[in-house]
Amino acid sequence: MRVYIPATFAMLQQLESSGVFSARSGYGFAVTPALREFYREGEEEDFAEFAFDDAARASIRLLAIGDVEQFPHRRVVVSIDVEDAQVSLEPDLGETVVSIKPAQIAFEQVAAIHIDVESSEAATAAAIEVIDAADLGEEGAELTVGDALDNYLAWYDPSELGILVQLL
Numbered sequence: 001m002r003v004y005i006p007a008t009f010a011m012l013q014q015l016e017s018s019g020v021f022s023a024r025s026g027y028g029f030a031v032t033p034a035l036r037e038f039y040r041e042g043e044e045e046d047f048a049e050f051a052f053d054d055a056a057r058a059s060i061r062l063l064a065i066g067d068v069e070q071f072p073h074r075r076v077v078v079s080i081d082v083e084d085a086q087v088s089l090e091p092d093l094g095e096t097v098v099s100i101k102p103a104q105i106a107f108e109q110v111a112a113i114h115i116d117v118e119s120s121e122a123a124t125a126a127a128i129e130v131i132d133a134a135d136l137g138e139e140g141a142e143l144t145v146g147d148a149l150d151n152y153l154a155w156y157d158p159s160e161l162g163i164l165v166q167l168l
Contacts, residue, residue: 001084002048003028003098004055005105007076008068009168012113015078016165019107024062026103027090028080029055034091051096052077053149056114057131060148064128071168073125074116077153080109113161114153115168123148 005028007021015021031047039047059075062068082100090097116124127134127148133141156164 001030001082001087002111003030003080003082003087003100004052005078005080006055006058006062007078008062009071009074009076010068012076012161013165015107016161020104023100023103023105026099026101028098028100029058029096030087030098032089032091032096032098034089035095038095054094054096056149056153057145060124060127060131060145063124064131073121073128075124075153077114078110079112079114080105081111082109107158110158113156113158113164115156116151117154120151123151
């Protein structure tokens with residue numbers, strides 16, 4: 001199963017140095033039966049985009065904690081492939097939410113790495129400031145977060161991890 005893990009640059013550094021990183025609180029986002037049922041119509045690619053967007057939004061929440069020293073305004077999503085047995089559906093938490101057990105992700109499971117580009121940092125910084133208000137339904141905050149989510153994350157092959165950590 002393809003799962004999208006919200007992450008930070010520090011998590012990428014950990015993956016590069018140790019070959020593993022942990023999914024924060026053990027959660028990720030995936031195309032689930034609950035997502036398919038919620039939308040009822042659509043292509044698999046559309047469903048994957050919804051799950052990916054949820055992971056990108058969760059990455060904003062990780063950045064909002066404020067403990068990210070390097071690249072505190074760049075979202076990171078790590079796409080992984082895991083055995084179905086490692087994933088539990090969590091429909092009470094949202095249509096795309098899954099828990100991963102064990103929450104440790106090995107480099108071999110990484111399918112792709114996605115990172116905000118420099119020009120997206122201002123929109124992401126603004127979203128970090130209002131993410132809680134957006135979660136509570138404040139319209140202006142939702143629009144600000146939406147602006148950040150409208151920015152595409154750059155795609156990198158897992159083999160580029162070392163270069164990303166050293167040169168980014």
